[in-house]
Amino acid sequence: MNGIKIGIMCNRExxxxxxxxxxxxxxxxxxxxxFETTIEAFQTLVPHISRPDILLLDIDSPDISGTEVIKKVLxxxxxxxxxxxxxxxxxxxxxxxxxxxxxxxxxxxxxHKLPTVISAVMDGGCYISPAYTKLLxxxxxxxxxxxxxxxxxxxxxxxxxxxxxxxxxxxxxxxISIDTVRFYLKKIYRKLNINSKGELLAMMRLSSN
Numbered sequence: 575m576n577g578i579k580i581g582i583m584c585n586r587e588x589x590x591x592x593x594x595x596x597x598x599x600x601x602x603x604x605x606x607x608x609f610e611t612t613i614e615a616f617q618t619l620v621p622h623i624s625r626p627d628i629l630l631l632d633i634d635s636p637d638i639s640g641t642e643v644i645k646k647v648l649x650x651x652x653x654x655x656x657x658x659x660x661x662x663x664x665x666x667x668x669x670x671x672x673x674x675x676x677x678x679x680x681x682x683x684x685x686h687k688l689p690t691v692i693s694a695v696m697d698g699g700c701y702i703s704p705a706y707t708k709l710l711x712x713x714x715x716x717x718x719x720x721x722x723x724x725x726x727x728x729x730x731x732x733x734x735x736x737x738x739x740x741x742x743x744x745x746x747x748x749x750i751s752i753d754t755v756r757f758y759l760k761k762i763y764r765k766l767n768i769n770s771k772g773e774l775l776a777m778m779r780l781s782s783n
Contacts, residue, residue, distance in 0.1 A: 578696060581626030581654070582610045583647075589632045589659060589683060596688035613643055625651050628692055631676075633660040640667070644674040655695045659683055665713040668706055681705040717777050720766050728765075731758045735771060736778055 580597065584590040590610065597605060608624040629647055633640040644656055657678030662668060671679060678691050678701040691701045702710070724732065727748075734744040745752045759771075768774055 578605045578692070579608045579624055579627045580605060581608055581629040583613055583616055583629060584610070584632035585612050585634045586632055589634070592683035592685060593630045596683065596685040599689045616646070626654050628695065629654050629656045631656055631658040633658055641670045641674040644671065644676055648675050657691060657695060657701070665709050668709060679703065679706050721777070724762065724765065728758055728762050731755065731762060732774065732778065735774060
């Protein structure tokens, strides 16, 4: 692992210091901190700084859209791998960070662990801290339980959507009206506490992994 360029985007001083301290274990010749900045100042720096291989990102406030920050970084640096630290406690936000492109998600900075995380990400892997792994694991178990409680007919509707069928083709497959298809899907959405076909398909993908 040679010539790693690291960017640090952080609003909290103690997190910034933790990032710096964790990088000491790397030999100076194979790591370079190309910039240190706050989230707010990042846009003004983009034209003037080297492209980082790794960005250590601190999402410190619910008022900051972490997904938007991640998207902006990847828009400027498509090949950058983002490792973020955040205090979030809900799976929806965590999943949004992952879908936006984060390669590492940490609940806190562990100075001894971070070099391992950086190495894993540089080798093409990903890392989620144990606290977040449990959050996702609990979510998968809950999702599977909810899906198992669907009726036989409701499960038929779900399977048809997963197969990519339109409402018209679902009605044809099961010899029912389109209005009946809509009726069952509304029931499914209420049971699963979701609002759309896209959310349902995302639940099915997550439960099957």
